[in-house]
Amino acid sequence: MIPACALEDLPPGESVRIQADVPIAVFNADGELYAIDDTCSHQDASLADGWLEGCFVECPLHAALFDLRTGMPSCLPAKKPVRTHTVLVYDDHIYVDTRARELVDAPAGGHDDAVPSESVA
Amino acid sequence: MRTVTVVGASLAGLQSVTQLRAQGYDGRIVVLGAEAHRPYDRPPLSKGFLEGSASTADLALSDPADEAGLDAQWLLGIQAARLDAATGTITLSDGTEIATDGVVIATGGSPRTLPGSEELDGVYTLRTIEDAVNLRAELTGGASSVVVVGAGWIGAEVASTCRSLGLRVTVVEAADAPLAGALGKEMAAVCTALHDDHGVTLRCGVGVERFSRRRHGDRDRVTGVVLADGTTLPADVVVVGVGMRPTTGWLAGSGIDVDDGVVCDSGCVTRVPSVVAVGDVARYRSAAGHLVRHEHWTNASEQPATAIRNLLAGSTIEDYRPSGYVWSEQYGVRLQFTGHTGHAEEVEVIDGSPDDRKFVAVYRRGGNPVGVLAMNNAKLFARTRRQLTSALVS
Numbered sequence: 225m226i227p228a229c230a231l232e233d234l235p236p237g238e239s240v241r242i243q244a245d246v247p248i249a250v251f252n253a254d255g256e257l258y259a260i261d262d263t264c265s266h267q268d269a270s271l272a273d274g275w276l277e278g279c280f281v282e283c284p285l286h287a288a289l290f291d292l293r294t295g296m297p298s299c300l301p302a303k304k305p306v307r308t309h310t311v312l313v314y315d316d317h318i319y320v321d322t323r324a325r326e327l328v329d330a331p332a333g334g335h336d337d338a339v340p341s342e343s344v345a
Numbered sequence: 346m347r348t349v350t351v352v353g354a355s356l357a358g359l360q361s362v363t364q365l366r367a368q369g370y371d372g373r374i375v376v377l378g379a380e381a382h383r384p385y386d387r388p389p390l391s392k393g394f395l396e397g398s399a400s401t402a403d404l405a406l407s408d409p410a411d412e413a414g415l416d417a418q419w420l421l422g423i424q425a426a427r428l429d430a431a432t433g434t435i436t437l438s439d440g441t442e443i444a445t446d447g448v449v450i451a452t453g454g455s456p457r458t459l460p461g462s463e464e465l466d467g468v469y470t471l472r473t474i475e476d477a478v479n480l481r482a483e484l485t486g487g488a489s490s491v492v493v494v495g496a497g498w499i500g501a502e503v504a505s506t507c508r509s510l511g512l513r514v515t516v517v518e519a520a521d522a523p524l525a526g527a528l529g530k531e532m533a534a535v536c537t538a539l540h541d542d543h544g545v546t547l548r549c550g551v552g553v554e555r556f557s558r559r560r561h562g563d564r565d566r567v568t569g570v571v572l573a574d575g576t577t578l579p580a581d582v583v584v585v586g587v588g589m590r591p592t593t594g595w596l597a598g599s600g601i602d603v604d605d606g607v608v609c610d611s612g613c614v615t616r617v618p619s620v621v622a623v624g625d626v627a628r629y630r631s632a633a634g635h636l637v638r639h640e641h642w643t644n645a646s647e648q649p650a651t652a653i654r655n656l657l658a659g660s661t662i663e664d665y666r667p668s669g670y671v672w673s674e675q676y677g678v679r680l681q682f683t684g685h686t687g688h689a690e691e692v693e694v695i696d697g698s699p700d701d702r703k704f705v706a707v708y709r710r711g712g713n714p715v716g717v718l719a720m721n722n723a724k725l726f727a728r729t730r731r732q733l734t735s736a737l738v739s
Contacts, residue, residue, distance in 0.1 A: 267389075267393075269723065270723070273723045273724035273727070274723075274724075274727065275727040275728070275731065282727065284723030284724060284726070284727050285672060285679070285681070285723060286642075286672070287643075287670070300356075300360070300406060300646060301386060301406070301642075301646075303405075303406075303407075303408065303411075
């Protein structure tokens with residue numbers, strides 16, 4: 225469990241990047257919190273810098289859209305999903321459970337059946 | 346329509362196939378690719394792929410599952426030699442004929458070369474995987490000095506990559522101010538200053554007179570570049586990035602108008618309604634009424650949606666409006682631009698500072714924002730781009 229920030233520091237429409245073993249981006253999409261791997265699966269761009277629209281984030285570099293719920297890209301140039309992580313709120317602070325990624329990694333099938341992160345607003 | 350043939354299997358060709366299926370076309374699709382490869386991404390060829398941090402597999406634009414879903418017949422490593430638009434016949438380079446109801450021209454182009462570079466080893470252009478593989482082998486095989494001819498996007502990216510590989514690099518540019526057409530003089534100067542930041546010499550306003558050479562076995566090998574002012578720049582390798590020529594030779598006698606590209610209306614439709622053009626090769630009529638052609642990734646990605654809609658409708662029911670988004674990565678700096686600089690009257694840095702190599706600038710005309718340029722500020726670029734989109738005119 226990795227602390228992200230205080231709940232009040234992540235208002236709707238905002239994002240924050242935190243450092244786990246890989247960087248993770250945490251988003252507040254109209255009150256719903258989501259966490260995904262921060263680095264775009266296409267190229268080295270930070271999704272925390274991306275444009276948030278509904279529950280999608282647009283990669284700031286090449287405009288590929290990622291579904292924050294599943295990590296799946298919706299258009300080229302991204303082809304692979306990014307990993308999703310469970311977000312928890314405790315005592316008005318946001319935490320990211322990076323174990324979700326291990327669960328996703330575990331099946332031999334790879335990332336294609338990425339589990340949606342649970343969001344707690 | 347029972348058969349649509351997409352001539353060209355790069356980004357614009359792949360997006361055309363994707364759009365045909367997405368827009369409900371369930372007939373036969375034939376894709377012709379001059380290169381032997383499945384669709385691949387070209388931007389990394391001057392950056393990560395050339396540097397060695399991206400592999401061939403990383404370049405793939407589709408995987409077998411995507412391609413199975415598209416249900417197209419891929420004929421790769423073969424060229425279209427002729428089109429008869431009146432009868433709907435495409436003749437391939439091996440003489441095979443394909444009867445087709447619709448044609449999507451996505452043949453892209455080939456790099457311009459300089460006279461004297463034919464039959465001369467060590468001089469490269471960069472467009473295909475093979476170009477990049479061969480160039481990389483030279484750059485990492487004992488070369489110590491490189492001259493890059495052309496300081497446009499590709500030239501700048503190649504210079505940057507050569508530098509990161511530890512080579513001595515000189516960039517030669519015939520124009521006084523490289524990228525001025527794309528970014529305006531003031532901002533172009535900021536971008537070209539990146540060369541100097543990283544120890545790359547930029548020589549502007551001087552053309553290439555000829556290549557110097559030595560005999561190597563039964564071949565000639567480049568030893569340097571002789572400039573119009575008499576200077577000789579020694580070089581183990583020369584990379585020429587002076588633009589491209591649209592691939593339209595196969596359309597001679599087809600009934601399709603060709604003039605620096607395939608001439609189209611505002612919806613990418615040629616004078617024959619069943620023939621459309623997309624990507625680098627398409628010269629379409631802009632909202633301002635000019636025939637324009639774009640040579641960048643975003644255009645190749647976006648244009649097929651409109652072209653295919655019009656192809657399937659049988660007439661132009663939608664005009665193409667480009668987002669005008671381009672990006673470049675060089676010397677560890679990320680450049681992003683969208684909109685138009687043409688005739689912009691002023692440029693204002695709205696955040697950061699060009700001196701810090703981190704800023705966002707807005708181009709205005711008649712007080713209205715017409716373009717945005719960002720260096721190393723993707724977040725603010727995305728925001729500013731959104732605010733301007735409604736105001737942008739093409």
